[in-house]
Amino acid sequence: MLTLNNIEVIYDGVILVLKGVSLSVREGGITTLLGANGAGKTTTLKAVSGLLRSERGDITKGTIELAGQRVDRLPPHAMVRRGVVQVFEGRRVFEHLTTEENLVAGAHIQHDRAKVREGIARVYGYFPRLAERRRVESGYLSGGEQQMLVIGRALMSSPRVILLDEPSLGLAPMLVEEIFQIVARLNKEQRLTVLLVEQNATLALAIADHGYVMENGRIVLEGAAASLRDNADIKEFYLGLTEVGARKSYREVKHYKRRKRWLS
């Protein structure tokens, strides 16, 4: 339902970051976009959500289509109204607003008050812990609670597509597991289409049905989640990423590139 065709993104008029990215997100599915730090994953999400401009980034080539309609170059609020919402990496809550005020702010495009109340109840249903903390200033929530809050806040706009940027970042494994299970439930029960950006491939591929691997502003690998799980390259690539330092991982990436060249 969401398609990127050969997208090129330039920051500040000179820094070329996306070099022709094509990917498609299937309606009702969970698609994951994997890749190392700096690969261009967040930039890809911002290109979709219209938030590039606030960082002096520009889509210089390619098109983005939502359900057959061109949506590249729409401002963020227009994208939210069309049902596409981005959840930033790094748990960016409105710190000085309470949990519940954050949710109300997330429902900005919803004019019907009754629907806002319903939405809040639905979010509390999925994240009961937020209900307990509803009157707390969100800057004082725990990391896990903040991650739940930013997802819940995004749900308040009743999106059809949610763009989730590294929800596992900096959270304890148990919490990450819990949050990923809830994302999977939202996908099934609310028919929410998900584009999940992750560095943690194991976790992401466990709930996704399709995946892309990005490197240096390009898609270098694509496939069904099941086949990516078994892919030796992916295994190596992510071993390098998750278990050793940056230098080692760089060598692994090069190794992975060599292998890929050799394979193709």
Place this chain on the structure above:
Amino acid sequence: MSEFFGFFILLMSNGILIGLMYSLIALGFVLVYKATDAVNFAQGEFVMIAGFMAAGGLMVWGAPLWVAVLVALAAMVAFGFGLERVMLRRLIGRPVIAVVMATIGLASILRGLGPFTIFSGTKPLPLPIPDEPFILGPLFIPPIQLVGGLVSLGFLVAFGWFFLKSRKGIAMRAVADNQQVAMAMGIDVERYFGLAWAMTGIVSALGGILWGNLLGVDVNLALVGFKVFPVVILGGLDSIPGAIVGGLIVGIVENVAAGYIDPYVGGGTKDFAPYVLMIMALMIRPYGIFGKRIIERV
């Protein structure tokens, strides 16, 4: 009741009423700073230009009072919106000093523009409010102070409610908290910037009419703006309750100080006492009594 205590109560009560009127003007400054991060050094000139419009409508063009008041309000709202559109939007993301210089420049332009386009010299801004003060025990309250204090209090409460409870107010605080995230939630951030400036326009129009009545309307009306800085430094640049409390403190301190010190020094205490307080406050609590603290979780 001793004479000493009675005098003190008198100074306090006048200080509170004047202080509320400072709070109202400071609220304009705080709204803009909170929502857009812009420091408006032209707040006093906003008040002045509103005074010029109301007095101009009344004394130069002979309009009835309610027309003059409505015109001043509408014009200031339009001015706030327009200013954001034309000037301040372009300065978003620039260094703070750019916005500071721009508003200082704007202040000078407005000081020239009022006398140039509307009238020169000093004009009164008469309001249908009696002159005889209310006398109640030690209290001696000019009706204009009472009206000014109550009008200010009413608007402060209304704006406070708007920010804390209404959905638009929550959205505006969200913008103040994090512009990019607010955008991602579908909030049209620039519209809220415009709204903040328009609200400053309303507050300035009210301030211009009240202070214009008290002081007369000419370029010096802009000097009321100088009281804004001690108020917002004391209360916190981005806090509405802070604007109220800061205004009350400044009003009380300058009145009490003037009451006791002026007889010995021949006047002028009102003008510097708030600044003494401001500098002391800066040394002790740089972000004000209610200023936004950086949240650091442990």
